[in-house]
Amino acid sequence: MMIKLWLFLLLLFLPIFGKAQKATGNNESDSLTRQKSSTTNISEVVIQAAPRSVKLNDGNLTVAVSGNKDFKTSTHLLDVLRKTPGVTIDQEEGIFIGGRVTPAIFIDGKPIVMSNQELQAYLRSLSPEMVESLEVNTNPSSKYDAEFKGIIDIKLKKNTDLGWKGNYNGNLYAYKFNSRENTLNLTYNTEKVAYSFQGGYNDGISFYQYNALQRLANTNVMRTRTYQEDQVNVYNIQAGADFRLNDKNRLRLNLRGSSREIDRMRLGSLYTTDKSETQLVFNTGNENPMHYSQNNYGITTDYSFQNKGFKINFLGNYLSVKNKQKDDFINRDKTSSEVLSYWKSDLVNKIDIYTGQIDASQKIGEAEVEAGLKYSQSNTNNNIRYDTLSVNNQFAFDPDRSNLFSYKEKILAGYLAYKQKFGKLQINAGLRLENTNSVSDAVTLDSIVSRNYLEWLPSFSANYTFNKSNELSLSYSRKITRPVFSQLNPFRYYFSPLNYSIGNPYLQPSFTSQIKATYRYKNWITSFTIGKEKDVMARYPIYNPKTNVLEYLGANLPYRNFAVLETSFPVKITKWWNMTSQISGYYNYEFRPYLDQVFTLGIYNYEIRVNQVFTLPKGYTVNLFANYESKTGNSLYIIKPRYSIDLSIQKSWLDNKLNTKIGYNNIFDTYDQQLEFRHKQIMDNQFRHWWDNSRFYFSLSYSFGGSKYQAKESQRTEEENRAR
DSSP states (O other): HHHHHHHHHHHHHHHHHHHHHHHHHSSSSSHHHHHHHSOOOGGGGOOEEEEEEEEEETTTTEOOOOOGGGGGGSSSHHHHHTTTTTTEEOOOOOOOEETBBOOEETTEEEEEEOOHHHHHHHHHHGGGGGGEEEESSSOOTTTOOOTOSSSEHHHHHHOBBBBBEEEEEEEEEEESSEEEEOOOOOOOOOSSSSEEEEEEEEEEEEEEEEEEEETTTOEEEEEEEEEEEEEEEEEEEEEEEEEEEESSEEEEEEEEEEEEEEEEEEEEEEEEEOSSSEEEEEEEEEEEEEEEEEEEEEEEEEEEEEEEEEEEEEEEEEEEEEEEEEEEEEEETTOOOEEEEEEEEEEEEEEEEEEEEEOOOOOEETEEEEEEEEEEEEEEEEEEEEEEEEETOOOETTTOOOHHHHHHHEEEEEEEEEEEETTTTTEEEEEEEEEEEEEEEETTEEEEEEEEEEEEEEEEEEEEOOOSEEEEEEEEEEEEEEOHHHHHHHOOOEEETTTEEEOTTTOOEEEEEEEEEEEEEEEEEEEEEEEEEEEEEEEEEEOOOTEEEEEEEEEEEEEEEEEEEEEEEEEEEETEEEEEEEEEEEEEEEEEEEEEEEEEEEEEEEEEEHHHEOOOOEEEEEEEEEEEEEEEESSSSOOOEEEEEEEEEEETTTTTTEEEEEEETTTTTOOEEEEEEHHHHHEEEEEEEEOOEEEEEEEEEEEEOOOSOOOOOOOHHHHHHHHO
16 A cells, blocks of 8 residues: 555656656756756756647636547546536545535536436547536525536537537446447538537446444444445437528527336345454345336427527426336345345336526627526426335235335526726626425425525626736625425435435525635636535434344534635646646535534645646557545544546547547545544444546447538527637
């Protein structure tokens, strides 16, 4: 482990060592200096500014993607986001910005309504060459939904050539098991209509391991081990048409569907000894085979009208998600193979989401006034039935575990925004009003929770451009975070026979107020955010010393204070060596009542990421990406530090029509997550999550088709103009 850490530090600070050598070289003798001048040495380089691939847009970081050397070896957009300043991708491919904020994903300035699994598949289908830029907004204004505490806006490259074009992207991953990703993109443009089609198929096996060590209340020592394999098959298809009705009117339609099938086998054991760890108390094994399926269908309609300084836009979305899951939970005595318990579950989950919004804006000289209305409705129904094997070897309905739960939510929102430019200063102000009406019905528990509340949510920002090299932005916003279905649903999700989580239908929404300052000096961008969140939604463990059951429950904490400091700066070391460094520091202070005590603890942690790109002869590009996360946690848990190193190579062929990439992610397999409970007098527990993200990959992309003319782009949105 120590050797790996030293190697990581060497790769991380190699450029700094090079600069240090240059500084000390001035003290050497003239003869030695003359001898070195005849050879090429890294210590002799002159640090230059890298080409500008980042900029600020209303205080938001905007990063060029297509043609950016930092992303040439990336296989898809999730891989690009891992290397984007201010963005973090965790081991389960969750996306976070500004610390631990889950952002909304926009495409060309418009929100997309997708399930989490569908969204991940979509981002994997986008190669870097298909994306013009990314905009990372960590403090959205009142123009956007109040639940959007952050936004990543993906600007796709526009194809205005008449005729048809196509692109195939294929990725192969090799580790203990293999997996494959295949995507076909086709476009056909006429003078009036642009058609698009995308089809994809992904399959493979992934695996996961969980280990825990717990010293029980009776002084026994229990070790939990879990091994899980997932056989995954994913199909997705979408088709769209963009109608250029005339110079003022435009209509877009998009239809999509996806299907996901997962066959999972989870094997585990509970191995318990006395406190000396010499006498066996019990040794049980558990099997949890599972079959899961998800089917998604979505429709998007987008109409816009633009005439001089007036614009109006309507956006409608419908999403239908149906989940089915069947589990078997079999627990045996490993010594005698006797079945200790056996239960089955059958889950059906159905989600329907409808959204409709209309936005209008009018320019008045140097000012612009915007207003909009939005209505959204979501209906979720969850029915899970458990049957337990009885003493007469018959399965009987288990009312204690079974659960019937529904959640309905309606949100009506409106906003008014104003922005104006005064020379080098631009001011933006907005006010949003949201009314939420929700009903959660835990039928099994005979509990109905109804809520109806109205919230005013203001925002303000100011951006001052001193000159081309210096820019300062200051912004304020107030946001609301509503509990999601999984946090509300009071059913058990099992990690092991003695460990599960359960939702809380009485959770309240949380409210966040924050201030953010961003400064850009050339390519160096630094931001500082400070804020407070009230009624924080969090999970907490409850340990039963009699049954040794560990439950994870949901609750609202009174408040937490937080701060985030982020900086990123690209440096061109030589003509063939570019480096981008990212340093982030986080502070979190929780006021957490827990059991009969109140825990207050300020946590400081940091993250360092270094992305090095080497442009070699004959068109080869080599990328070395290193990431380090320091020790962190919260009031209850310590999370130990971890790091990862990725290496990849890219080469284009056949006039750039064929693009190949090979690489190895997480070379040393060091990106597991280890947690330890802080308060040993309450519970002595430590555990480790491990995912199979150490893998070799090969990626191939091929572009085909042709066209001779360009269509007239009769109407451009503000977002499209910014991306030019």
